[in-house]
Amino acid sequence: MSAAAARPAWRALLRLRRGYSVLLVLAAWETASRAGAVNTFLLPPASEVLVNLWNLATEGRLLFHLAESLLRVAAGLGLAVAAGIPLGLWKARSRLADAVLDPVMAFWFPVPKVGLIPLALLFFGFAHGSKIALVFADALLPLVVATYHGALHTDRRLIWSARAMGDSERRILWRVVLPAALPQIFTGLRLAVTVSLLVVFLAEMVASSSGLGHVMIYALRTLETKDVFSALVTISLIAFLADWLVIQARRRVLVWHA
C-alpha cells in the first residue's frame, strides 16, 4: 500500500479511539449470542435483528406503525408550538398573563403526565386523540418556558430602537421580540421533541393498537423478541433523526446567532 493511501487509513484508526467501545459492545453482543453464551431468545444476535428489521420494513407493517407514531407526534407537537410560542410571548409582555400562568405552570410542570393517560383515554378516545393530547400536554411547557425566557431577556435597546422607528407594539412583538427569543425557543423545541417521543411511545405501549410503542409491547407479549429489538432500533433511529433535524433547523434559521 502506498504512503498516500495509508494516510487516510491511519486517520480513520485515530478516529477509532472514540468509538471503539461501541464496536466492542456490538461485537460482544454478536459473538456472545452466536456462541450460545447467552440465551438467543433473550438476546438475538445483532445481525439477525438487522435482518429482521429489514424484513419488517420491506413487508410494510412497520412503516404503517411508524407513520401512526409520527402522525401523533407531529400533531401534538404542532399544536404545542402553535399554542406555546404565543403563550410564552404573552406571558413575557403582560403582567396579567404572568400572574395567571405562573402558578398554573408551577403545578403542571412536575406532574408526570403519563399518570393522566386514563383521563386522555376517557376524553379523547383510544385512537389518535389521547396520544395527541398527551404529546401536547408534555410538549407545551418547555416551549412556553423557553419562549418566555427568550422574550423576557430581549435587549431593551432593540425594542426602544424599533419603537423610535415607529413600529407598533404588535409589530415589535413579531419582528423584534420573537426573533430575539428564537435561540431559546429552539432549545425549548429540542426538549419538547425529546419529551414528545418519550410520551408517545409510552402511551402506545400502555393503550393503543397501533404505533411503534404498540409494536414493541405486542412483540414482547407474543415473545417475538427479535421484533422487540427491531422496534427498539427503529425508535432509537427516529429519536436520533428528530434531534438532528431540530439542530439542523436551528442552524439554518439562526445563521446570525453565534
Add this chain to the structure above:
Amino acid sequence: MAASAAKIVVRGLAKEFADRTTGRAVPAIGGLDLDVLAREFVCLLGPSGCGKSTLLYVLGGFVSATAGTVLIDGKPVGPPGPDRGIIFQEYALFPWLTVLDNVMYGIRGAASPAERRARAEALIAKVHLNGFEGHYPRHLSGGMKQRVAIARTLAHDPDILLADEPFGALDTQTRTLMQEELLRIWEADRKTILFVTHSVEEAVILADRVVVMTARPGRIKADIAVPLPRPRDYDALVRDPVAIELRAELWRLVKEEVVRARGAG
C-alpha cells in the same frame, strides 16, 4: 557560583501552543533567560500576548515548557504546590465558601481547627476585612475579593508569590489603594514576588527590578533596576524625578513592542 544563588533560574525557556484552528505550533515564549533573587520583587512588563503570564504558569507548574530549564532553589520546577502561591486577575475565590473558609482552604498540617481559624482570622485582619468572615464572595467588591485572594495565598505561607495582573480588573482608585496595601504587606516580610503587569506606573511603584518583554514570541528586551528607596511613599513617587524618568523610559520600551506586535498581528 553566583548563578546558583538566585531563587529562580530560567534558562533558554521556550513554550509553543498548538493553534486550535490550524493545529500549527505557535511560539509564545522564545528562548528566555531570567534570574530572580530571593526576597526580590520583580515586575514582568510587556504588551498583551507576549507570554508573560505563560512564564508565570510555567513557574507555577501549571503548564510545562517546550524547551529550556526552570530551577527553583536549584531544583527543577515541580507540579503546583503550596511553596508557590498564585494570585489571579479573576480573584479565583471559591464562590461556595465564605471569606473565612476561603482563607482557611490552604492551611493544613498538624494545626488544630482552632489554630487554623485563628491564623485565617489574623490574615483577614491583615487585609482589613474584619467583620466580613462570614460573607460569600458574591457580596464583595472587586477590591475586597482581591484582598481575600491575597490573604488566602499568604495563608499557606508560600516561598514565592506569583501574581498574574492581580489588579488589572480594578478601577483606578481601588487599584492605587491595593498597590499601597500590597507594598505594606510585602515590605513587612519580603517574599520573592514575580508580578505580571502591563501598567508602567504599577511596575515603578512596586518593583525592585522591571523586566520588559518583547512581543510574541516573548524574550527579555530590557532588565531595569528601580533605584527608589523603600518603604515607598506612593504620593511622593508621583513627583519623584527618578520615577518620572523611569516611567518615560519603560513606556518607550513597551511602546516599541506594542507597535511591533500590532504590525505582526
Add this chain to the structure above:
Amino acid sequence: MNGAEEAAGKRRAARIGGATIVIAVLALWEGVSAGGFVDEQVLPRVTVVAAAWWELLLSGELPAQVASSLGRQAAGFSIAVVVGVVLGIAMARYRAIDDFAGPLITMILPIPKAALIPLVMLWFGIGDVAKTIVVFLGTILPVVVSAYHAAGSVDQVFLWSARSMGDNEAQLLRRVVLRAALPEIMSGIRMGLIISLIVLVGAEMLAGRGGIGWLVFYTLDTGAYRVTYAAMLTIAAIGFAYDRLFLAISRRLLHWVEQE
C-alpha cells in the same frame, strides 16, 4: 432589603393566585360534572372523587401503593444519581474513561427511555427489580450528561488555585470539581427526577401488580373511575411534592449561587 420584600410579596401573590386557580378549576370540574355537561361516569364530581380518595387512604390501599411506588423510585433514583455523578465527573477528568463511555452514552442518550421498558421486562421480569432498573435508566443519563459537562467546564483558575494550595487529586475532585459542578448537576438531577416518575408510572401501568400506576390502570379496567381519578390526583400530587422538595434542597445547597 427592598428587593427581598418585593420578592416575598411576589411569592405571596403567586401563592394566592395559585390557590385561586386551583379552587376555580375544582369548581369548574364539579360544575361540569354535576351540571351533566359530561357523563358523570366519565368525569365523577370532585366531591365524589375526594370521598373515594379519603376511603382509599383510610383503607390503607393508597398508602400501600404509594409506598410501593416510592420505594422503587427512591432506590433506582438514588443509585442513578450517585453512579451518574461519579461517572460524569470521571469522564470529564480522565480521557480513557471518556473515550470508552462517551460514545456509548452518546448512542444511548437519544433513545426515548420508554422504549427501554420492554427490554428490561424481557430481561428482568415484571417485579420490583425490573422497575427499579427502569427508574435507574431513566434517571442516570441526564445526570451523567450534566455532571460530565459541568465537571469539564470548571474554571481553570479554581483548579490551579486549589493545586497551588496543596490539594491532591482526590481533594481537588471533592472540594473543587464537585462543588463547582453542583449547580449544573442539580438541573440534570431535576430532569432525571421528572423522567424517573414518568417511566416508573409507565412501567407500573404496563406490567405487574402494585404501585400507584398499577392502581390507576387496574381501576380504569374495572370501571371504578372514582378511584382512577383519586389515584391520578395522587400521582400529580407526588410529582408536585417531589419538585417542591427538590427545589427546597437545591436552594439550600446552592445558596451561594448568584441569583439573576
